[in-house]
Amino acid sequence: MSHNGMWAVASDTTQPLRYVLSVSDGNRYALTAPTLIGRNPHPTPQDGACNLVLISDPLRTVSKTHLMIATDGGGLYVVDRDSTNGTVVTLPDGQQVICGAGQKVRITAGATVMCGQFAVRIELQ
Template sequence: MIPLLLTFSDGQTLEAAGSVVVGRNPHLHQLASELDEGPVDLVTLVDPLKSVSRVHLAFGTFDGVPWVLDADSGNGTRLIYPDGSAFALDSGVRYELDPGSRVEFGSFSALVG
């Protein structure tokens, strides 16, 4: 399995072998049915402004292709591909990611390596 490489705007970096759940207080309960089997990393973001939901989004890979999913967050999630095309994600839908894609959520972002 190819690891998923993520660099967050707060300086955290992660090389994940499975799914990743991101938020102010991430947990699996809300997303359990959306995640693939395997290990799950929880990434906690310190966000005093509460621009990020407790469980905001998830990342993972399927057949070696990375994906992102908005977890019905309050402020939404935006995907920006390396070519500059950008759009808001529909909640609960997986979107494929290209290396170099940037995912913006609240006052944070994550770069896909």
């Protein structure tokens, strides 16, 4: 106890940031593991355990396995999975990055990832 009878609380800065993927179709998903997004996403053996986000896209602007969003020691990133229509990231400052197939592109909360006609906004929980 502290001298005034109240417990001292230390801030815990070791907790990882918690991200939410907010898709323009109205769905929201917690980013709790590497996440594959597409019309019918399937992980490869190298992906390991992944969350899958299925986007209903009758116009087929989104590939079956369009992209992956994940975190590592360097932070948050997106990888285009050789999609047909590509992936474009708009960072919070307005800068746009076209993701090359297989290229790891660093992103931050507030970024918007376009896959086909759908936007995925990265938010902090």
